[in-house]
Amino acid sequence: MKYDRDDAFTQNRQTVQASLSQDKAFATFIATTFFLGADALAKANQPVFMWNINAEFAGHPTFFANDGALCFTCAGHIGPWLAKELKVTKVGLLAYGGAPQSADCATGVKASFAKYPTAKVVFDDESIGFAQPLGPQVTKMKQKGVQFVFTCVDLQESFTLAKEMQKQGLNAGQQLPQGYDQNFIANNPALNHAYVVPQFLAFEQTPQIQEIKDLFTYANKIGVKVSELTAVGWQIASEFYTGLKGAGPDFSQAKVVQYLNTLTHYTDNGFLQPLDWTKFHTDPITHPEARGAQECANFVQIENGKFVPRFGQPGKPWVCFKRDEPTVDNPTYQSFVGT
Numbered sequence: 001m002k003y004d005r006d007d008a009f010t011q012n013r014q015t016v017q018a019s020l021s022q023d024k025a026f027a028t029f030i031a032t033t034f035f036l037g038a039d040a041l042a043k044a045n046q047p048v049f050m051w052n053i054n055a056e057f058a059g060h061p062t063f064f065a066n067d068g069a070l071c072f073t074c075a076g077h078i079g080p081w082l083a084k085e086l087k088v089t090k091v092g093l094l095a096y097g098g099a100p101q102s103a104d105c106a107t108g109v110k111a112s113f114a115k116y117p118t119a120k121v122v123f124d125d126e127s128i129g130f131a132q133p134l135g136p137q138v139t140k141m142k143q144k145g146v147q148f149v150f151t152c153v154d155l156q157e158s159f160t161l162a163k164e165m166q167k168q169g170l171n172a173g174q175q176l177p178q179g180y181d182q183n184f185i186a187n188n189p190a191l192n193h194a195y196v197v198p199q200f201l202a203f204e205q206t207p208q209i210q211e212i213k214d215l216f217t218y219a220n221k222i223g224v225k226v227s228e229l230t231a232v233g234w235q236i237a238s239e240f241y242t243g244l245k246g247a248g249p250d251f252s253q254a255k256v257v258q259y260l261n262t263l264t265h266y267t268d269n270g271f272l273q274p275l276d277w278t279k280f281h282t283d284p285i286t287h288p289e290a291r292g293a294q295e296c297a298n299f300v301q302i303e304n305g306k307f308v309p310r311f312g313q314p315g316k317p318w319v320c321f322k323r324d325e326p327t328v329d330n331p332t333y334q335s336f337v338g339t
Contacts, residue, residue: 012036026253027240031229038063047243047256049236051229052199055101058283062257064243066235066272067199068280071291072104077321078197078297079109079150079175080116081328085311086173088147090122094137094161095152097127105152105177116328122146131156138164141172149174155184162190179302180228186305194302195310200231200272202300204307205317209337211238211269235268242266270337273318296320296334 012032017040019025028041031051038056041048045062052065055072083091091113095106106126113121122144125137138161141149149165151158155178165172179185179196196202203212203226215234219226239260244251246259260266266275273296282290296318300307311319316333 027256029233029236029240031232045253045257047240047253047260049240051232051236053101055104057281058285059281061261061281063281064236064239064260064277066232068275068277068292069283069290071108071284072101073107073111073285074288074291075111075115076108076295077112077116077325077328077331078295078319079112080118081319081321081331082175082195082299083113083119083148084328086148088173089119090145090147091119092123092137092141092144092146092149092172093121093125093151094128094134094149094157095126096130102126102152109150109152118328119148126152128153128157130154131160134161134164135168137161138168138170142168142170146170146172148172151175151177153177155179155181158194159184159188159191162188162194166190180300180307182227182307185302185307189305191302192304196300196302196307197297198228198300200235201270201317202298202307202309203231204300205298205309205312207315209270209335211271231271235271238268238271239266265339267336267339270335270339272336273320274336274339291323294320294322 012034015037017037019028027047027049029049035054035056042060042062048063050063050065052067052070055070057063057065058069093106093109096102103126110121113119123141123146149172151161151174155176158174158176158179161174173193173195175195179194180198185191201209215231216226219230224230243256243260247255261277264276264278266277276292279290284291298312298317299310301310309317313333316335318334319331320334321331
């Protein structure tokens with residue numbers, strides 16, 4: 001039996017509690033901005049499969065996702081490497097005030113450039129409001145010579161920024177943290193040339209892997225338009241199936257969880273960078289040893305309303321760094337199909 005519930009954006013805690021008391025579900029699938037019901041689901045020991053953009057994911061061994069526990073504030077190679085590839089030396093940073101997730105993201109960007117100083121953060125505003133005009137911010141970025149902007153905001157705010165940069169003649173690129181949305185970018189040409197780093201292998205990477213082909217085949221069969229969340233739904237459904245199969249014919253919630261937590265290299269047939277569920281539940285901010293041995297990203301750039309792959313090598317779309325690599329000078333290029 002399948003139960004569909006809408007958590008009405010901020011009503012996640014109430015929706016989770018209602019589901020636990022009424023649905024008697026074997027597992028919960030969830031994609032929510034505010035995961036306020038995390039503790040209740042964890043206490044119930046129910047397998048949870050989710051789109052992971054939430055700090056609340058960390059610390060719960062019954063939760064599984066398209067990514068491990070997120071290290072929002074950790075220094076990483078990817079942003080500084082992108083700046084180096086684009087030959088920019090002055091970057092700007094925008095984040096929402098009063099939004100802890102956005103503030104943590106900004107902390108991570110600054111920590112990254114402090115550790116791998118390929119560029120200098122010359123403008124930093126972490127106090128903007130939702131749906132705020134950005135005229136003064138763009139004016140200051142222009143005065144400071146900003147060449148590229150890292151943002152910790154939603155896609156609509158990124159669009160507002162792009163329009164304002166065009167208006168003021170600031171010829172700077174930007175990275176969109178939530179920009180993998182074909183319909184939005186096709187209808188908003190101001191975002192042309194921006195970069196996007198999806199959580200999973202972009203559909204446009206070539207040659208297209210079989211798992212992505214299968215997703216589109218099935219989606220077309222049932223009349224569903226594929227989007228970022230469609231892909232994540234496919235990925236976590238595959239993860240759930242993997243857990244059921246691994247638990248055996250006499251499966252239970254506990255056996256599904258137990259089996260998945262033995263996997264050290266889960267990639268959904270190359271759709272995801274490797275997930276090590278023996279340690280990826282652990283909060284990497286408080287336990288740095290829980291981070292993976294490497295960090296990887298695949299890039300697309302918006303060109304004339306379409307996503308175009310960038311920076312990868314033929315058949316090796318992931319740009320990866322060893323976690324302890326002291327510079328951004330030595331990336332490796334990888335594919336996770338068949339690994």
